[in-house]
Amino acid sequence: MPLSRLNPEQREAATAPFGHNLIIASAGTGKTSTIVGRIAYLLQKGVPPEKILLLTFTNKAAGEMVTRLKHYFPAQIVDRIEAGTFHAVCYRWLKTRLPQATLKQPGELKTLFRSVYEKRDMKRVGYDVKPFSSTYLYELYQLYQNAALGSFDEWFLERCPEQEVWMDIYVDICDEFERTKEEYGFLSFNDLLLQVKKRLEEGERIPFQEVLVDEYQDTNTLQGALIDALEPASLFCVGDYDQSIYAFNGANIANIATFTERYPDARVYTLRTNYRSGAAILALANRVIQRNERIYPKELIVGKSGKNHPPKLLVFEELFEQYQGIASQIAESATPHTYTAVIFRNNASADGIEASLRERGIPCRRKGGTSFFEAKEVKFLLDLASLLVNPRDMMAFIHIFEYGRGIGTALAKEIFQCLMHFGEGDLRRGLLRPAITTLPKLNPNKNTQLGLFDDDLEIGSVTRFAQIEMEEEIRAHPLLKHPRLNQDSLRFFIKFYRFYRSIDRSQRPATILRKAIASPLYQEIVDQLSAQRGRLKSGEIDEEKRELARERILRKARLLTDLASHYREMSRFVNAMILGGGEMSEGEGVNLLTVHASKGLEFEDVYVIDLMDGRFPNRKLMERTGSMEEERRLFYVAVTRAKSRLFLSMAKYDRVKKIDFKPSPFLAEAGLVREENASLLTEPV
Numbered sequence: 001m002p003l004s005r006l007n008p009e010q011r012e013a014a015t016a017p018f019g020h021n022l023i024i025a026s027a028g029t030g031k032t033s034t035i036v037g038r039i040a041y042l043l044q045k046g047v048p049p050e051k052i053l054l055l056t057f058t059n060k061a062a063g064e065m066v067t068r069l070k071h072y073f074p075a076q077i078v079d080r081i082e083a084g085t086f087h088a089v090c091y092r093w094l095k096t097r098l099p100q101a102t103l104k105q106p107g108e109l110k111t112l113f114r115s116v117y118e119k120r121d122m123k124r125v126g127y128d129v130k131p132f133s134s135t136y137l138y139e140l141y142q143l144y145q146n147a148a149l150g151s152f153d154e155w156f157l158e159r160c161p162e163q164e165v166w167m168d169i170y171v172d173i174c175d176e177f178e179r180t181k182e183e184y185g186f187l188s189f190n191d192l193l194l195q196v197k198k199r200l201e202e203g204e205r206i207p208f209q210e211v212l213v214d215e216y217q218d219t220n221t222l223q224g225a226l227i228d229a230l231e232p233a234s235l236f237c238v239g240d241y242d243q244s245i246y247a248f249n250g251a252n253i254a255n256i257a258t259f260t261e262r263y264p265d266a267r268v269y270t271l272r273t274n275y276r277s278g279a280a281i282l283a284l285a286n287r288v289i290q291r292n293e294r295i296y297p298k299e300l301i302v303g304k305s306g307k308n309h310p311p312k313l314l315v316f317e318e319l320f321e322q323y324q325g326i327a328s329q330i331a332e333s334a335t336p337h338t339y340t341a342v343i344f345r346n347n348a349s350a351d352g353i354e355a356s357l358r359e360r361g362i363p364c365r366r367k368g369g370t371s372f373f374e375a376k377e378v379k380f381l382l383d384l385a386s387l388l389v390n391p392r393d394m395m396a397f398i399h400i401f402e403y404g405r406g407i408g409t410a411l412a413k414e415i416f417q418c419l420m421h422f423g424e425g426d427l428r429r430g431l432l433r434p435a436i437t438t439l440p441k442l443n444p445n446k447n448t449q450l451g452l453f454d455d456d457l458e459i460g461s462v463t464r465f466a467q468i469e470m471e472e473e474i475r476a477h478p479l480l481k482h483p484r485l486n487q488d489s490l491r492f493f494i495k496f497y498r499f500y501r502s503i504d505r506s507q508r509p510a511t512i513l514r515k516a517i518a519s520p521l522y523q524e525i526v527d528q529l530s531a532q533r534g535r536l537k538s539g540e541i542d543e544e545k546r547e548l549a550r551e552r553i554l555r556k557a558r559l560l561t562d563l564a565s566h567y568r569e570m571s572r573f574v575n576a577m578i579l580g581g582g583e584m585s586e587g588e589g590v591n592l593l594t595v596h597a598s599k600g601l602e603f604e605d606v607y608v609i610d611l612m613d614g615r616f617p618n619r620k621l622m623e624r625t626g627s628m629e630e631e632r633r634l635f636y637v638a639v640t641r642a643k644s645r646l647f648l649s650m651a652k653y654d655r656v657k658k659i660d661f662k663p664s665p666f667l668a669e670a671g672l673v674r675e676e677n678a679s680l681l682t683e684p685v
């Protein structure tokens with residue numbers, strides 16, 4: 001049983017009485033094993049699995065815990081436990097209430113927000129204070145949803161009082177954004193939590209007997225409120241305040257810091273034995289983190305025996321030399337690449353190190369596989385899938401039709417509006433079996449954002465298309481009367497029409513994707529993209545390059561089909577791809593990670609790079625939402641990922657930007673450089 005593998009302090013926590021339990025688990029002290037032990041304990045005590053809710057920071061973490069439990073309990077029991085991220089769990093629950101709603105990628109919603117923002121002519125209003133850009137306002141609005149429960153203007157004005165003159169317009173923009181999302185059936189990630197919280201507050205019940213929360217230190221105000229709204233009979237929160245690193249995303253360290261005030265009956269357990277790292281690494285981590293306020297008392301005991309490598313400072317003369325030097329060291333190291341990680345504070349560090357590793361033929365992987373989902377060939381297929389799930393999804397339709405020669409955003413919007421009109425609000429019907437055969441009567445005063453036309457459409461002559469081969473039903477389609485449709489755009493429309501007809505009765509996501517990939521519609525996308533990617537600087541197309549690009553595109557398309565084969569319903573597939581996209585990593589080899597992405601992971605050898613003042617700590621971000629304490633916690637998280645060897649590296653000069661660097665103050669706090677003048681104790685390598 002998992003309980004028998006726990007040490008006494010882990011077991012004491014795992015078998016805590018029902019009630020409000022907080023487990024302070026320092027880095028590497030085995031919180032995963034403790035949570036698994038706790039669930040085993042609950043099941044042994046007879047708690048029905050469906051009454052257990054496990055909330056984790058990634059779906060992968062939930063999956064790993066569930067897999068471990070399956071070693072001890074039958075799968076049909078373990079699978080009934082509700083486990084996943086806040087988003088995934090809320091999505092599953094909402095799905096039963098809002099079957100049509102589609103989750104949208106943050107990038108897509110940002111575009112929608114911009115289209116609402118740009119309808120306001122800020123210049124004409126002409127206040128002295130410059131308004132925030134659409135992107136910045138959008139980010140603030142997202143942060144507000146995670147970080148506060150009161151009204152937007154109150155929260156906003158507290159942070160940005162100088163922007164008061166714009167407040168009414170900002171509120172108006174956010175309101176319209178919310179209405180537009182609702183109209184299209186779109187949900188943002190925040191909406192998942194907000195909607196569930198609202199329904200719970202309105203009296204719906206999800207009666208969990210125990211809610212377990214992993215990485216409790218990184219829950220935000222909204223998540224904290226959601227946990228409260230669930231009103232679980234018992235709460236088991238596991239976290240480490242020294243690893244709270246998501247303030248920029250609204251994480252509220254007060255959730256963990258005030259636990260005992262909010263729940264006066266709370267019991268606090270502390271896991272102290274670190275099994276991950278050698279004594280010297282732990283001593284360094286502790287020396288630094290001691291400078292932060294101690295919220296609950298804690299002490300780390302070294303549980304690992306064996307060889308103890310002292311952490312090493314690597315100092316390079318020049319920034320790029322640093323990346324090269326580290327790549328060389330990794331090339332010579334006996335540690336397998338997959339057990340090695342390079343960790344950095346800022347994403348900007350990744351390219352230099354990746355290029356240096358690849359130059360030496362060392363494979364590497366970057367977490368946050370957005371690159372896969374952002375690849376145009378994948379996005380196109382996901383847009384097709386999204387449109388099948390939610391035919392009101394005008395954004396997906398536009399993205400698809402923009403590939404048609406001669407079709408820009410404006411015409412794509414018009415085609416969408418026409419099809420909706422022909423089908424009386426049903427896109428598929430408007431396309432395949434139009435009920436109305438006249439072009440839409442349009443209202444010039446209507447919202448221009450929806451792409452309705454300024455004036456009524458004149459009727460175009462269908463004889464323009466006499467030479468184009470097509471089925472009779474397409475020739476009779478009312479869209480052909482659209483005056484702005486030309487031969488190229490019609491050809492694209494025909495491909496789209498035929499694809500829709502080919503999948504008329506198909507249900508399974510993988511079948512539909514296979515048909516899509518084989519269709520002339522997708523062939524057109526593959527041709528366009530591979531030609532673009534095969535083009536040389538001179539403008540000519542290199543056939544070999546184009547062929548390689550084509551193979552890569554099709555490989556990605558097949559990978560997406562493989563992923564789809566795990567789903568029976570298209571809506572589940574689409575939403576899972578959006579929910580889980582950020583957790584995918586691409587490739588094999590040395591792990592290149594931001595500190596945030598390294599959370600919860602461990603590696604034999606860890607290189608924490610670019611340890612220069614300004615970069616780590618990142619002074620710019622500190623001014624916005626951060627603090628020195630948060631940066632110190634980031635440093636603590638980074639160094640405690642190391643099991644055997646820890647290398648801390650810095651450069652003294654950036655040749656490209658011509659800047660001199662000072663060592664990170666954390667190197668002084670770690671005792672690796674002299675504190676008073678931050679001078680180096682180590683000579684450059």
Ligand SMILES: Nc1ncnc2c1ncn2[C@@H]1O[C@H](COP(=O)(O)OP(=O)(O)OP(=O)(O)O)[C@@H](O)[C@H]1O
Nearest residue numbers: 005006007026027028029030031032033275276600
């Ligand atoms: N009782 C135990 N005896 C021996 N090894 C253990 C025990 N508990 C955990 N470990 C090992 O300690 C390491 C750290 O465990 P785990 O990944 O659960 O830590 P964590 O508390 O989640 O760390 P962090 O918060 O830093 O991510 C793992 O390699 C795990 O196998």
